Amino acid sequence: MNRRTGGIFVAPLLVTALFAMLSYEAPWRGEWNWTVDAVTGTTVLTGPLTGSVAAHIAAVQRRLDPVNASTVRGWEVPLWAGLRAWLLGLGVYVITFATAWAVTALSTDGGPMSWWVLLIGPAVLALCAVAGASCGWWWPHRLAVLFTAPALFLFGSFGPRPLAGLLRQGPVTGSLAGLEYDARVWWLQVGALVAATALIASTFFPWRLRRARAMGAVLAIGTAVLLISTCVALKMGGSERFVVSAERPTACRGVPEACLAPSNLRLLDEVSRALTVAADILRETGVDLPERYEQLLAGYHPPADVGLLADVATSSTSELRRGALLVVTPAACQAWTDPSAPPPDLAFRAQELLTEWIVGRGGGETMPGDAESATWLSQTNAPDRIAWVVRTVGQLRHCQLSELAMPWGVGS
């Protein structure tokens, strides 16, 4: 091995990591914890690839076994192969983090940043590297190099939980607003990763030597106990990486105030503009809207006297339609989020019709869900339309959801 060993794999590893990160199913949110998760999530691909690199280096070094085996420290060769691959993977990981940090920082960003979570990435890469080195060393064949990456990837997909979950450190697609990393799970997973890495590494010990045998046995038994206990703890106590945080919707703007969690700061301008447009249309009819709308977060349900913003994610619909969808929940009634006692179907239909009315009133294209709605929306000069709108908004504002009715009588 020399300084250039494995260097040819840096470019493919880096391209794969950046390609994966920039191809996420969800748009970049400007949430720092989401960015951290995006970076740790790249190890889902770069980990197995690092394993293959380690397998390749170990397989190549195995050809020198007649020379290595005769030296005192020849048994360390596969460990150095794994270390070399790990360093390559670590370099790619650092560059990936730098890229992600820049992409987030160059636009509106917000929310807490649990930077310490990033330290689990190198642990994942280490496990994959030593597993790959083991494959390449004990089966020094080209096919071992090819099989290592898919095997590690598929183990992460189908392997027994919580062990397989160690190789799946993200990414999440949804917002992490109102959530934070569970430090207990993180520590247990890091412990399991380190233990598994050391356990595999202990197989390279020169077991024929008495002193090494004792040391190797202690290491193997100790790490096996640590691995088993951390996995049991994860199984019993749950391995969900996130828990509810103390984040609240404190970033506010506009009239009425649209209040979002600081993690969703990037969306605040769009949401407040859309809400203001739709609220102005409703206020022309004389309805009384709340002064403030707050975002629904995991672990935080806004009080009933403020409006509810349930889905603030970036939308491809027009600003008018987006605002209409946001403004039609003028009170954070418990029923909207209570799975045991949800609102009646009529409440949702009334909200849909109200949304389409706002869109039509604002000059947008309506999308009625049925023929009755289409007929009602087309009757622009009907005198009872405003009355229905005012009555419905009032009922929504006072959580009288069971009293909601469609304007053409009892709904089906």
Place this chain on the structure above:
Amino acid sequence: MVRTWLVAHHGFGFTLSAAALTAALCWFGRALVPGATGGPPIPLWALSPPAFAILASAVTVNSMPELVPSIGRLRCGRLAWLLLVLLVSCVGAALATLATGLGSIVPATCLLVVLTFGASAVLGRSALLIGAVPAVAIVTLTPTVTLLEAELWLPQRDPRLWLLLVAVAAVGAIRYVLIGARPPRYEARLVDE
């Protein structure tokens, strides 16, 4: 001679690996693999053609240095080897198609395997990229549930692209048969000396 050829091209290992891959696809072809970027899961079936191509990339390069210029028998040997690997891969793909009941992956597998052989004439062992790039792209971009409607690997999806790829594969295959796979650098130096 045949045995030497098979040993030099890891024929035994390839056959075992192809059989194991076929068995895995027959049993687990419909199993859903979570995407690597949080997208919808994909069936293992979708990764079959790149998997066979990656396997083929391991057996394109002759492990024995070819110290003589390509002669007729050597070219016949390469052609026979290409056809044999293609046959094994296509049989595996056909069995996987029958077992999963999803769309046929035989045309795509043939195309990728031949492309891999052609690429090996230029890239040598890096012809692995012919299979690896689509595999990473599928796992990363995770096309939606239309995969389960078996449209991903069908020629009808984009006939012009297929024609182009078939033409490139044919040219690559001819090049492989004529001059063989590019050897690793240390073997190239040996030949030069």
